[in-house]
Amino acid sequence: MIIATNVTKQYGKLKALDDVSVTCNRGQSISLIGPNGSGKTTFIKCLLGMVVPDSGFITFDKQNIAKDWKYRQHIGYMPQTGRYPDNMTIDQLLRMMKDIRKPFNPVFDNELFESFDLGKISNKRMSNLSGGTRQKVSASLAFLFQPQVLILDEPTAGLDPVASEILKEKIRKEKEKGKLILITSHILSDLDDIITEVIYLQDGRLVFHKSLENLKKDTGKDRLSGAIASVMSKIQTR
Amino acid sequence: MKYLILITCCLLAFHSLSAKVTTIKGENGISLQQVINDAAAGDSIILEGGRFQIASTITISKPLFLIGKNSPVIDGGNKYEIMVISSDFVIIQGLHFLNSGKSGYEDIAALRILNSGNILIRDNYFENCFFGIYGQHAHNTTIANNRFKANGFDEISSANGIHCWKSDHMLILNNRISGHRDGIYFEFVTESTIRGNISTNNVRYGLHFMFSHNNWYLGNSFTDNGAGVAVMYSKGVHMHNNLFARNWGNAAYGILMKDISDSRVENNIFSQNTASIYMEGSNRITIRHNQFKNNGWAVKIQASCTDNIINENNFSGNTFDIATNGSLQLNNFTGNYWDKYEGYDLDRDGKGDIPFRPVSIFSMIVERNPATLMLFRSFMVGLMDKAEKVFPGITPEALKDDTPFIRPLAFNPPAL
Amino acid sequence: MNKIIKYVILDILKNRIVIGYALLLLCMSLSVFNMETDTSKGLLSLLNVILIIVPLVSIIFSTIYIYNASEFIELLVSQPLKRKNIWLSLVAGLGLSLSLAFIGGCVLPILIYNGNGTGIMIASMGIILTVIFVAIAALSAVYTRDKAKGIGVSILLWLFFTLLYDGLVMFLLFQFMDYPVEKGLVAVSMLNPVDLSRIMILLKLDISALMGVTSAVFKSFFGQSWGMILSISVMLLWVIVPLSLSVKKFKIKNL
Numbered sequence: 001m002i003i004a005t006n007v008t009k010q011y012g013k014l015k016a017l018d019d020v021s022v023t024c025n026r027g028q029s030i031s032l033i034g035p036n037g038s039g040k041t042t043f044i045k046c047l048l049g050m051v052v053p054d055s056g057f058i059t060f061d062k063q064n065i066a067k068d069w070k071y072r073q074h075i076g077y078m079p080q081t082g083r084y085p086d087n088m089t090i091d092q093l094l095r096m097m098k099d100i101r102k103p104f105n106p107v108f109d110n111e112l113f114e115s116f117d118l119g120k121i122s123n124k125r126m127s128n129l130s131g132g133t134r135q136k137v138s139a140s141l142a143f144l145f146q147p148q149v150l151i152l153d154e155p156t157a158g159l160d161p162v163a164s165e166i167l168k169e170k171i172r173k174e175k176e177k178g179k180l181i182l183i184t185s186h187i188l189s190d191l192d193d194i195i196t197e198v199i200y201l202q203d204g205r206l207v208f209h210k211s212l213e214n215l216k217k218d219t220g221k222d223r224l225s226g227a228i229a230s231v232m233s234k235i236q237t238r
Numbered sequence: 239m240k241y242l243i244l245i246t247c248c249l250l251a252f253h254s255l256s257a258k259v260t261t262i263k264g265e266n267g268i269s270l271q272q273v274i275n276d277a278a279a280g281d282s283i284i285l286e287g288g289r290f291q292i293a294s295t296i297t298i299s300k301p302l303f304l305i306g307k308n309s310p311v312i313d314g315g316n317k318y319e320i321m322v323i324s325s326d327f328v329i330i331q332g333l334h335f336l337n338s339g340k341s342g343y344e345d346i347a348a349l350r351i352l353n354s355g356n357i358l359i360r361d362n363y364f365e366n367c368f369f370g371i372y373g374q375h376a377h378n379t380t381i382a383n384n385r386f387k388a389n390g391f392d393e394i395s396s397a398n399g400i401h402c403w404k405s406d407h408m409l410i411l412n413n414r415i416s417g418h419r420d421g422i423y424f425e426f427v428t429e430s431t432i433r434g435n436i437s438t439n440n441v442r443y444g445l446h447f448m449f450s451h452n453n454w455y456l457g458n459s460f461t462d463n464g465a466g467v468a469v470m471y472s473k474g475v476h477m478h479n480n481l482f483a484r485n486w487g488n489a490a491y492g493i494l495m496k497d498i499s500d501s502r503v504e505n506n507i508f509s510q511n512t513a514s515i516y517m518e519g520s521n522r523i524t525i526r527h528n529q530f531k532n533n534g535w536a537v538k539i540q541a542s543c544t545d546n547i548i549n550e551n552n553f554s555g556n557t558f559d560i561a562t563n564g565s566l567q568l569n570n571f572t573g574n575y576w577d578k579y580e581g582y583d584l585d586r587d588g589k590g591d592i593p594f595r596p597v598s599i600f601s602m603i604v605e606r607n608p609a610t611l612m613l614f615r616s617f618m619v620g621l622m623d624k625a626e627k628v629f630p631g632i633t634p635e636a637l638k639d640d641t642p643f644i645r646p647l648a649f650n651p652p653a654l
Numbered sequence: 655m656n657k658i659i660k661y662v663i664l665d666i667l668k669n670r671i672v673i674g675y676a677l678l679l680l681c682m683s684l685s686v687f688n689m690e691t692d693t694s695k696g697l698l699s700l701l702n703v704i705l706i707i708v709p710l711v712s713i714i715f716s717t718i719y720i721y722n723a724s725e726f727i728e729l730l731v732s733q734p735l736k737r738k739n740i741w742l743s744l745v746a747g748l749g750l751s752l753s754l755a756f757i758g759g760c761v762l763p764i765l766i767y768n769g770n771g772t773g774i775m776i777a778s779m780g781i782i783l784t785v786i787f788v789a790i791a792a793l794s795a796v797y798t799r800d801k802a803k804g805i806g807v808s809i810l811l812w813l814f815f816t817l818l819y820d821g822l823v824m825f826l827l828f829q830f831m832d833y834p835v836e837k838g839l840v841a842v843s844m845l846n847p848v849d850l851s852r853i854m855i856l857l858k859l860d861i862s863a864l865m866g867v868t869s870a871v872f873k874s875f876f877g878q879s880w881g882m883i884l885s886i887s888v889m890l891l892w893v894i895v896p897l898s899l900s901v902k903k904f905k906i907k908n909l
Contacts, residue, residue, distance in 0.1 A: 011908075048732045051908040073734035083725030087668050097733070099657050104734050555695065609827050612839050612872070615698075616852060617706050618820040 001026050001149070001180055002047060006056035009042055009204075016042040017053070018204040024197075026148070029171075029181035031191050033228055034201035040184045041080060043201065044151055047182075048077055073104035076147035080154045080184075082138035086127035090118055090137055093126060097141055105145035113140040115166050131158045139167055149180045156185065168194065192224045200228075202235065257281045264288025264310045271296050274304075285310035285333065295319045298328055306332035309363060314338040314348070320367070324352040330359045338367035342394065347372035347401070355379055355407075363387075364399075370418065373402035373427075380409040388417040390441045398423040399440070402430075410435060420446040421463065428452055435459070443468050444485070455480055466491040466511060475501035483509040492533065495520045502526075505649060508533055514556075517543045526550050527649050535561050535601075544568040552646045553577060553596070557614075560596040560637065563605045567637040571596065575643040583644045594642040597633045599626035658730065658740060662747025665726075666719065672755050675711050679703070679759025693768040697776055698859065700760065704780045705852055708756060709787045710812050716748045716791035717808040721801040728909050741792070741904040745897060749788045753781050775858040779851040786847045786892045787812070793896040796903045819846045836871040843872075844885070847892040854885060 002024040009017040017039045024030055032040045045051040046058060049065055049072065057064050060071040084093055098108060113119070116136040121129075129137070135158045142150060152171070156164040171194055175181055185191055198215050200207040208215075208231075212224065221227040257280040262273055270290045277283055279300040287308035295318050298304070302325070311334045314320040318339050323330070335348040347369035351357055355377035362384045364370040370386040373379060381400060390396020399415035401423045402408055408430035414437075415421040421437030424430070424447035433456040437444035444460030445467045447453070452474035459481040460467050466485030469475060475498055482492035492514030493503070499521045507529045508514035514533040515525070518540045525548045530536035532555040537548065541564025548569065553559045554577040573589070581590035600619045604611050613619050626633060666672055682703050690696040723744065730740045761777040791808055798804040823842055827835065843849045857876050875881040 045909070049737075050728065050731050052906045069736045070734055072732065075732075077732045079728075079732075083728060085665060085723065085726040085729075087665055096657075096661050100730075100733055100735065555692070603824075607827055607831050609831075609835055609839060610824055612827075612843065612849075612853065613820050613824060614856060615701060615705075616820045616849070617702075617816045618824070620702070621817070 002058065002060055004043075004046070004056070004058045007043070007046055007053045007058060008055045009039075009046065009051060009053050015204045017046065019056070020201070020204070020206045021056075022199055022206060022209050024180055024182065026180050027178045028197050029175050029183065029195045030197040030199055031195040031224075032182060032184040032199050032201065034207075035232075037203075038201040039204040040201055041153060042204075044077075044153055044182065044184065047151060048072065048075065070104075073101065073145075074148040076142035076145060076150045078135075078138045078142035078150075078152045078155055080157070081131070082134045084126040084134070084137070086125065088126050089123050090126065090129075091122040093137070094122070094141070094144075097144065101145050105147070107146060109143055109146045110140075112136075112143050112166070112170055115170075116140060116163060132160060132163065135159050136163060139170075143170060143174070147179075149182070150174060151182045153184050155183060195224070198224070198228075200231065207231075207235065259284060261286055264290040264312075266291070269293075270312070274298060274302065277302060280327075289313060291315060292318055292320060296321045298323045299325050301325055301327035303329045304331070304333065305329070306334070306362075309334040311336050314367070316340065319346045319350060320348045322350045322352055323357060324354055326354050326356045328354075328357045330357075330362060332361045334363045334365065335367055335370075336365050338369070340368045340395065340397075345369055345372060345397070345401075347397075350374060351376040351379060358382070359384065369397040369401050370399040370415070371401070373400075373405045373408065376402060376405040376408065378407045379405070380411065381413060382409070382411040384413045386413065386415040386418060386421075390417050390419055393419055393442055396441050398446075399437070402427045406430065409433075414438075416440060420444075421460070423447065424450040424453070426450065430454070431456065433457055436461075438462050440464065445469070447472060451475075454478075459483075460485070460492075462486075463490075465489060466494065468494040468496070469498055470494075470496040471498075473499045473501065477501070477503045478505050480506045481509075482506060482511060482514060485511045487512060491516045494518075495523070498523060503528065507531070508536070513538045515539075517546065519543065521545050523547070527647070528552075529554075529649070530559075531555050534558065538562070539569060540564070541566060546570070549573040550647055551575070552649075554646065558598060558601040558604075561601040561605055562597060562634060562637065565634050567634045569637075571637060571639045573641050573643065574639055575646045576639065577646075579642045579644075581642065588644055589641040590644055593638040593640045595627070595630065595633055595638045597637050598623045599632050602632055656743075658735070658743035659747045659750065662723075662744055663751050666747060666751040667754075669719075671715060672751055675715070675752075676755035676759040679707075679756060680763065682707075683760050683763035687763060687767040697764070697768055697772055700764070700776060701852070701855060704760070704776060704783065704855075705848055706816055708780055708783050709816060709848060712752050712784045712787035713791045713794075713808045713812050714805065715752065716745075716788045717795045717805050718801075719748060720744065720792065720795040721804060724909075731909055737905050738901055741796075741901050742897075745788060745792045745900075748791075749785045752784045752788060756780050756784050772855070772858045776855055779855055782889050782893075783847060783851055786889065786896075789893045789896040789900070792900040793903075796900045796907060815846055815848045820849065823849075840871065840875050844888045847889060850885060850888060 004020055004022050007017050007020045020043065034040050042051055046053050057066060063071060065071055118136060118140060139155060155167055159167060171181060175194060183191060195212055197211050199209045215227050216222055219227040219230045221230060259282045260273060260277060261284040262268060263286040265288055273283055282303040282305060285306045287310050289311040291313050309332060312320055313336045316337045316339060320335050320338050338348040339346040348364045348367035350372040351374065353375040357379040359371060360382040364386045366388055371381055386399040388396060396419040398420040399418040399422060400410060404426040406428045408427060410422060410432045412434040416439040419441045420443045421440045422432060422445045427450040429452050431454045435458045438461045440463045442464050443466065444463035448470045450472050455477045457479045461483040463485055467482060485492055490512045492508045492511035494516045497519045501523045503523060503525045505527045509531045511533045513535040514530055516538045519542045521544050523546045528551045530551060530553045535558045536553050536556040538561045541562060546569040548571050550573055552575045559576055559578060576594050576596060579590055579594045581592040581594065583590055599622050683700060686699045687693060687696045731737060760780055764773040764777050790811055794807040794811060795804050798807055843853050853872060854876060857873060876885060
């Protein structure tokens with residue numbers, strides 16, 4: 001569904017992405033893993049078209065995204081830190097987003113909005129919200145339009161355990177519907193039962209892209225966190 | 239002069255005792271010249287309307303009263319000078335002079351006064367004529383209540399309305415002139431009075447004179463002329479209660495004064511002229527009690543002018559009040575009202591306590607390089623003027639009004 | 655696209671600065687018209703407002719707004735929207751709301767007190783200048799990532815167009831004093847929208863005769879219909895060129 005081919009992105013001297021090629025298919029839920037500054041967020045931003053690669057290209061359903069913008073109707077994006085216009089209230093933000101995406105996604109999924117109970121604070125301005133509440137809003141927005149692809153950048157960071165659980169439950173549910181889910185997260189234990197694939201990035205380079213089963217087999221560990229830890233130490237000693 | 243008029247009247251009255259009156263009507267076949275030839279000196283000829291088509295210039299060489307009733311037309315057919323007066327004691331009244339000849343090398347007039355005087359020309363209408371009235375060595379002549387209308391469009395195809403050359407003791411009164419090259423033109427004319435005339439929409443100057451000393455210009459109106467009014471090489475000029483307005487255009491002036499001296503310009507209104515007074519090589523002129531309103535430049539005074547007194551005038555709404563091209567100033571600008579004055583009057587004597595400098599730095603720059611006017615009213619120019627007000631450096635140190643009036647002065651408006 | 659414009663305008667109109675700007679303009683125009691007995695003199699005083707304050711507020715406010723809207727832009731870019739449309743909507747929203755403030759603060763008083771040709775000329779030049787400086791702000795904001803630097807660039811640009819350019823022109827005029835530069839002046843005036851609008855307004859105010867030979871050239875140029883059309887097209891170019899440059903940059907900008 002999403003194929004990245006030789007994607008390279010450089011910020012000044014820093015190579016954020018170096019010749020990255022991956023293929024992501026429907027029904028997979030992929031964890032993007034790597035140390036800080038390994039290029040995870042840049043890669044996601046490339047997928048979303050927020051960052052334009054210096055070379056290489058990305059296709060979405062066999063369409064090059066460089067000249068396309070309509071493919072984004074199929075994507076729900078939850079940013080690492082949600083930044084929204086300060087003057088808007090939650091309600092206005094939601095209405096605006098619905099207004100913008102209505103032509104593409106006329107049916108809304110309000111489940112997260114309701115389970116996070118955002119309705120009772122919908123008149124609060126975005127600038128007055130706590131980081132966690134903002135994350136809740138971001139999550140609600142990502143799922144609101146029932147997209148085929150969910151890109152979640154650190155989804156559980158900053159959420160309280162209850163909200164975190166609600167979100168994970170929602171991700172699981174959507175996964176079962178056969179959607180492609182891309183997650184980056186530090187907290188690996190969160191991901192164990194959700195993900196099927198692992199993409200490991202380091203210093204902008206793709207280290208490996210394996211299914212979770214293969215990874216466990218290769219490392220001999222039965223938990224994701226253990227598997228990744230062994231991979232990381234292996235790489236560092238190399 | 240009055241004495242001369244009295245003598246004229248007496249002589250005319252004496253003549254009329256024996257004079258006879260002929261009445262004719264303008265029709266085909268009637269020769270006005272023949273009728274004039276047949277008349278005796280002092281006779282009256284009454285033209286009862288109609289049209290006299292002339293076949294050659296009509297000459298009047300004896301005292302005669304030529305009176306038109308119902309405006310008889312004397313048509314020069316665009317060919318001839320219409321009438322020449324070469325005798326004293328002639329009255330021309332109520333005629334309609336039409337279509338004089340035009341020429342590029344000859345001065346063809348509708349009515350020429352040749353070497354004679356004591357003539358009265360009044361209530362005539364000069365339509366589409368080259369020169370209107372041409373006074374050549376005329377004297378003691380009154381030109382009153384005439385109307386001059388031509389359709390000149392450039393300086394070559396048109397000539398002057400009232401043109402006097404080497405004449406004296408002329409009285410030019412209440413005429414209306416438009417569409418000529420110069421409305422009123424004097425060269426070597428002295429001791430004359432020009433009063434209550436309206437000279438407007440002429441191709442070049444409303445009034446133009448040279449080498450004409452000791453003349454009085456009272457209550458005239460010179461408006462909308464191509465280049466305004468130009469006066470040159472004269473002394474003893476008295477201009478009072480005139481209106482100089484809307485002489486607007488490239489090189490148009492309310493009055494252009496070149497080499498004028500010992501003259502007075504008082505109680506005039508200058509309004510909406512590009513430069514209402516432009517002075518060059520002029521000395522000892524008193525400019526008082528004038529209103530300068532909404533002109534581009536109120537007074538442009540070149541450094542060649544000395545000992546002029548400019549006081550008790552009102553300057554308001556002018557783009558530039560005073561402009562000059564040199565740093566030395568030998569003229570007196572004391573005691574005027576300037577609307578741009580921002581000083582104060584603590585002692586309440588009606589006069590500002592700090593001097594006013596009417597020359598802005600920008601006007602100095604423009605004087606040096608006219609193209610810079612493109613920057614007029616730009617932010618930079620505003621800053622420059624403000625800075626110069628605080629630290630004067632370029633504008634002439636001596637050109638200032640030490641006692642500017644706080645409020646506009648009240649004058650009796652000129653009677654026109 | 656219209657939707658985004660709508661949200662931008664709603665957001666800006668909620669901003670107190672724009673309301674304050676409209677009120678400031680209104681105070682200025684009302685006091686100018688009420689203090690001057692002659693309304694055409696009032697128009698002349700307003701000229702300074704239009705040539706200095708309108709560009710300044712337009713460029714600074716727009717630059718700051720664009721930087722502050724970076725979250726909003728990020729949000730929109732991840733949505734199924736064309737980048738070009740996002741940017742154009744943002745600029746259009748800014749241009750429209752600042753023009754609205756100008757119309758409320760200046761155009762209406764002008765039309766009430768002096769609705770003749772000059773008044774209309776001043777009003778329309780104010781609107782065009784507003785839009786031009788919004789476009790220039792967009793350009794400087796899209797090219798500089800740092801907010802403080804971007805605002806600095808905007809202030810410099812404003813200073814250049816309202817002050818430094820004229821200084822340069824004066825310098826050149828004195829350098830080439832002995833040459834017939836009149837025709838060149840027309841071209842020079844075209845290169846600065848502030849100068850161009852000032853000259854167009856002054857010619858309308860009929861102060862043109864002052865300018866001697868220069869004005870004859872100006873008058874004959876701007877007086878003709880094609881000269882007028884050309885100047886208006888140049889003004890529009892001053893909107894289109896910075897705007898399209900900024901769009902081009904924004905399309906490949908990393909957010």
